[in-house]
Amino acid sequence: MSMNHYYQDNMLFGMNPSSYLHRYAVNGKVSGNLACISEIKNAAVVLYSPRGCGFHYRCHVRSGQSPVYELECADLRNNDVIFGGEKKLTALLQKVEREQKPEIIFLLPSVVSDIINDDLAGLACSLQPQFKAKLVPITSQVFSHMDKSNGRKVLREKACQKQKQKFSSSAVYQGCGYVEVMDALVEQVMEPQRVQPRSVNIETFAWGYNGEDKLQGMSEMLQKMGITVNAYLPAADLQTIKKAPRAALNIVRRKKWALAMEQRFGTPFLHVADMQEWHGIEGISDLYRQIGKMLGCENAVERVLQEEYERVAARYQELGADFAKYKFCLIAHGIAYLPDALRVYQQDYGLPITKICIIMNPSYQAETGLDDAMMQRFKDRIELAKAEYGCDAEILLEPSEDALREAAQSCDFVICNGHPRYAALDVPVLYNLFDRSVWSYQGFVDIMEEVWQMLQQPQRTGSNLLLSKLAYDPVFYPMREADKDSKASRELYSRVWRQRK
Numbered sequence: 001m002s003m004n005h006y007y008q009d010n011m012l013f014g015m016n017p018s019s020y021l022h023r024y025a026v027n028g029k030v031s032g033n034l035a036c037i038s039e040i041k042n043a044a045v046v047l048y049s050p051r052g053c054g055f056h057y058r059c060h061v062r063s064g065q066s067p068v069y070e071l072e073c074a075d076l077r078n079n080d081v082i083f084g085g086e087k088k089l090t091a092l093l094q095k096v097e098r099e100q101k102p103e104i105i106f107l108l109p110s111v112v113s114d115i116i117n118d119d120l121a122g123l124a125c126s127l128q129p130q131f132k133a134k135l136v137p138i139t140s141q142v143f144s145h146m147d148k149s150n151g152r153k154v155l156r157e158k159a160c161q162k163q164k165q166k167f168s169s170s171a172v173y174q175g176c177g178y179v180e181v182m183d184a185l186v187e188q189v190m191e192p193q194r195v196q197p198r199s200v201n202i203e204t205f206a207w208g209y210n211g212e213d214k215l216q217g218m219s220e221m222l223q224k225m226g227i228t229v230n231a232y233l234p235a236a237d238l239q240t241i242k243k244a245p246r247a248a249l250n251i252v253r254r255k256k257w258a259l260a261m262e263q264r265f266g267t268p269f270l271h272v273a274d275m276q277e278w279h280g281i282e283g284i285s286d287l288y289r290q291i292g293k294m295l296g297c298e299n300a301v302e303r304v305l306q307e308e309y310e311r312v313a314a315r316y317q318e319l320g321a322d323f324a325k326y327k328f329c330l331i332a333h334g335i336a337y338l339p340d341a342l343r344v345y346q347q348d349y350g351l352p353i354t355k356i357c358i359i360m361n362p363s364y365q366a367e368t369g370l371d372d373a374m375m376q377r378f379k380d381r382i383e384l385a386k387a388e389y390g391c392d393a394e395i396l397l398e399p400s401e402d403a404l405r406e407a408a409q410s411c412d413f414v415i416c417n418g419h420p421r422y423a424a425l426d427v428p429v430l431y432n433l434f435d436r437s438v439w440s441y442q443g444f445v446d447i448m449e450e451v452w453q454m455l456q457q458p459q460r461t462g463s464n465l466l467l468s469k470l471a472y473d474p475v476f477y478p479m480r481e482a483d484k485d486s487k488a489s490r491e492l493y494s495r496v497w498r499q500r501k
Contacts, residue, residue: 036181046089106184199246221439245261420469
């Protein structure tokens with residue numbers, strides 16, 4: 001696998017620009033196109049756009065640590081827009097093949113090419129005989145971000161989720177440009193194959209921090225169970241992608257392309273929608289049992305799971321007993337995924353949650369379209385989760401500053417995000433561990449060891465950086481409280497977005 005480490009800015013700088021872009025703006029889909037293509041071995045990219053787009057996307061938010069230096073741009077000018085840029089594009093493709101010698105050349109559309117309705121697919125088809133490299137035009141799927149309707153659909157379905165049911169919404173969306181490339185691989189590159197029993201393809205994108213090591217752990221577990229990895233998608237070369245339909249099962253994070261592959265080649269898939277659903281010893285077991293059921297090798301899976309658990313059981317139980325000596329205050333910023341948080345912290349890690357402080361966006365219901373009945377469903381799910389996981393925590397909804405401080409200081413640690421507001425609580429902090437999902441028992445116990453070390457060496461909230469001393473808005477972080485114009489602009493954007501059909 002040649003997979004990039006995901007969200008490196010968060011790891012290196014303590015900030016996650018991607019989450020803010022999803023909250024305050026709509027990402028350009030070309031960044032998602034490039035994020036996907038950068039995983040593919042020996043691939044080149046030509047952006048059919050004016051030069052400004054080519055310059056901008058060489059270094060975008062998803063590639064902050066690894067700019068796309070070899071991105072080529074068609075440099076469309078007014079004459080090309082009016083009279084056509086086919087000759088210029090042909091010459092550029094010839095240059096790319098001559099200099100980079102790729103196996104695949106991706107042709108990415110832009111706003112300009114979409115507006116003038118240039119037929120990149122037809123052009124690629126007519127030019128293909130002139131090139132050794134496979135020409136793969138990407139079809140723009142118009143609005144590529146998760147839109148308001150899909151977002152609300154996900155929440156409504158989440159409200160109706162049964163207690164131990166793994167969640168996978170029926171909503172299907174394009175995935176910010178990433179899935180456009182995956183769809184193109186399915187439709188234009190993959191070829192029919194004879195299916196190899198007990199084999200899987202694993203999607204390599206969006207597995208969180210240190211994703212390559214996580215998937216390596218999954219691969220080793222599968223190998224012990226007699227299950228082979230046919231391909232890591234899209235982190236593969238041309239021939240491997242062509243033969244992807246040999247797999248008997250796809251293990252995926254984004255399901256749109258998997259649905260297309262199922263329709264074209266009959267390949268079933270297992271959708272790991274929210275990794276928190278498969279977290280901890282129990283979640284890891286569920287994952288492999290589901291894979292074993294779909295591949296018809298349940299006995300081999302159970303044997304390996306039993307052997308692997310016996311190796312870690314003593315230390316796992318010992319750490320759980322150590323964690324039980326502490327009390328934790330959980331600060332949550334919503335109610336939809338709070339039951340998942342309780343499962344992760346209370347059940348999987350064994351951290352006793354004694355206080356839950358819920359601090360929500362005042363316009364949460366308006367933005368999400370949830371009526372009072374749906375909100376009550378979420379509240380009922382929280383109570384069910386508390387009972388299920390043996391949590392007797394007191395819940396404080398929208399606590400005052402004094403109540404928040406009192407709740408935090410009644411505990412040994414606070415579990416929260418990195419908002420500077422919590423520096424004033426003066427309580428040691430465990431930052432959110434949600435993205436630490438791994439796919440082996442030993443890997444999970446290793447994380448528990450890290451948590452134990454955090455408990456032995458408590459870290460206070462806050463930072464010595466001057467930026468952390470500013471007064472930030474408690475809801476619209478990283479906006480400052482005094483920045484009334486930006487806050488008004490954000491609120492206006494939310495209202496306009498809610499009215500869009």
